[in-house]
Amino acid sequence: MTSTDDEALAIEPRTNERMRDRFRSATAMLSTAVALRGLAAIVAGTAVLLLPDATTTLVTVIVVVLFAIGGVADLVFAVSGHRWLRRPINRWLAALRGLAALLATAVLGLIAFAGSGEITLVIVVAVLGVYIGIRGVVAVIAALLRRRDRDPLPRLAAGSIAIVAGVLAFVVPASLAATVIIAGATVSLLVGLVLIAWSVRRAGQETGLDPSTATITEVVWDWIEGSDLGRATRAEQASGLYFENPSRATKLGTWWVMLLLSVAIATFAVLADSTAVVIGAMLVAPLMTPILGLSGALVNGWGRRAVESSLLVLAGAVVAVALAYGIAAWAPVAISFDTNTQIISRVSPNTIDMLIALAAGAAGAFATVNTRVASGIAGVAIAVALVPPLAVVGVSLNGGRFDDAGGASLLFLTNFVAIVLAAAAVFVLTGFARPFALRKRPRQILQTVAPFVALAGIVMVPLMLTSEGLLQSDTRLRDAQETAVTWLGDDSDFIVTDVRIDGDQVQVTISGGGDPPSASSLRDALQADFDEPVGLRLAVVPVDVTVIPAPVG
Known part of the structure; x- marks a missing residue:
C-alpha cells in the first residue's frame, strides 16, 4: 500500500466525522420548538x-x-x-x-x-x-x-x-x-421560513429568547433586530434609492432622460403591438427606484425622503402619460383598440395582477438589500411593467377610449401600491428598516403606511369585481360546453368544435354528418343553466366522407 493510499484512509474518517457533526448540528437546530413550528407552517402553506x-x-x-x-x-x-x-x-x-x-x-x-x-x-x-x-x-x-x-x-x-x-x-x-x-x-410559507432561519442563526448568535416559550411575534421581532444592516450599510444602499447630494442634479437628470426614453419606447411598442419592444421598455424604465425608495422611507420614518419619492413618482407618471398622448397624436398609424394585444392585456386588471405586483415588489426590495441577487432587478422590471400601462393610458386618452385609460390607470395604481407594501415588508425583515425607529416610533410608521393599506383595499374592489366576472364567464362557458356535449349524446356522429358566449347569446358550432338533434332542445337545456334569458346560434358544419378503394391487381 502506497503512502497516498494511507493518507486517503486517514482523511476518510475525518471527513465522515465532520459530516456526522454537521448532521447532528442541523438536527439540533431544526428540533427546537420554533423550528418545528416553522416546518409546520411551511407544510401547511x-x-x-x-x-x-x-x-x-x-x-x-x-x-x-x-x-x-x-x-x-x-x-x-x-x-x-x-x-x-x-x-x-x-x-x-x-x-x-x-x-x-x-x-x-x-x-x-x-x-x-x-x-x-x-x-x-x-x-x-x-x-x-x-x-x-x-x-x-x-x-x-x-x-x-x-x-x-x-x-x-x-x-x-x-x-x-x-x-x-x-x-x-x-x-x-x-x-x-x-x-x-x-x-x-x-404568509404561512414566509413565516415558516423566518422561524427556521431564526433557529439556524440562533446556533451561532446569542439571543435572549427561549425557543420553548417564545411566541411567533417575539421570534419575528428578534429576527428583525438581529438582521439590522447597520448605519454604514444602510446609508450605502439608500444612496442608490434617493437622488441626493452629491451630484443630485446629475442623478435626477439621468433619471428623467431614462424615463422619457422608456416611455417613448413603450408608446411605440403599444402602437406597433410589439411584445418584444414592450419588454425593452420595461428594462429601461427607472420608475422602480423611487417606488422602492418610498417603501424604504416609510419603514424608516424618513419623512422628507418619502415626500420626495412620492412627488417624483407622481411627476413621472404625469409626464409619461402626457408624452404617450403626444406621440400617439402624431404617430402615422391607425390603432385598433379591440385587437391590439398590448392594450387589451392592460385595461382589465384583476387580483392576479395585484399578486404579481406583490411578488415583484418583494423581489425588488430583496435585490436592493442583497447585492448578490441585484442582477434579478431586471426580471422584476419585466414582471411588474410600470411604464407600459402609463403608455396605454396616454394612447387611450388620445383615442377617446376613456374606459381603457381608466383600466390601464388602475393597473398602474395596483402595481404601485403592491410594490410599496411588499417592499416595505421585505425591508423590515431584511434589516434595511431601523429597529430603533420601529421600536420607538411604531405609531408614526403605522400612520404613514396606513394610507397605502387603505388605498390597496380600495383598489382591490374593482380588481375583485373583474376577477369575479372572469370566474363567472369561465363557469358559464364550461357549463355551456358540457350541455352541448350532453345534447348530442354518446352515439351522435356530430362533435362540438366551438362554444362561445356573446352577451345573452350562446354560439355553438358542431360538425358531422347527418341531421343534428333539435336546436330548440339545446336552447331549453342551456336556459336551465342560466339565470337570465339566453339565445342560441347553432352553426352546423356538414362533413361528407367519400371513400375510393384502391384498384385491384
Missing part, C-alpha cells in the same frame, strides 16, 4: 397551495364550526355575562351578533341537508360576508353608544372595514376566497 380541493373543504368546515361556536359564546355572554374572550361589548349587541352567527349556521345547514345542494366555499363566503357585515354594523353602533367613554374612531374604522369586507364577500365570494387563501398560504 404548501398543502393549501397543492391541495385546493381539500383546502376548500377544510376551510368550509372550519368556518361553519366557528359560526356555531361564536354564536353560542355571544349568547352565553348575553344571558350570563360570562365572557370567553376579554372583549367588552354591550350584552344586547352580543345577543344580536350571536343570533346572526347561529342564523348563518342554520342557513348553511339547510343548504346542506334540506336538498338545496352541498355547501360550497362560495356559499360559505357569501354567508360569512353577511355575518361580517352585521358585525361591522354592531361595532359601529357600539362605538357610537360608548363614544363618551373612549375614542370612537378606532372602532368606527374597524366597523367600517368590516362592513366593506362583508359586502365584498357577499358580492364577489369566489375571487375573495381565492385571494385570501393564496395570501394566507404565502
